[in-house]
Amino acid sequence: MSQEKDQENTGDLKWYRIGPVTDIPPLGSRVVQHCGVRIAIFRAHQDAIFAVRDQCPHRQGPLSQGIVHDQRVTCPLHGWVIELATGEAVKPDVGCTPRYPTRVDDGVISLGVPALAPELKPLDDAPRDVADDVTQDA
């Protein structure tokens, strides 16, 4: 896969191909890293795809390890519920984690990050299929 195919710039965003939707288990997640920030990509109810910083707004719990239900994730540490479309905590809790735009083209997920930021990097513990898609020919 060429770099041109793996990345695309649109306005202020650089889009990275992450991999097929089916590589993420239903109601599961995968993690990539960008500028030292872990980004969790979720496959929610009815294959809706969302990406948020992998950090709970409460005490930085790893949302990627939480339980996905409908279009929300419950943090594994203290049970806050985060709305994946907005990154906002569900009331009565208050807080927000940054979200990132995603899109799905022909069943393949792309993640949008600021175009001027450094390259997206896979985590060492990222599943091989995701790491391959992010780093090929980069």
Ligand code: FES
């Ligand atoms: S760190 Fe997520 S609920 Fe406390």
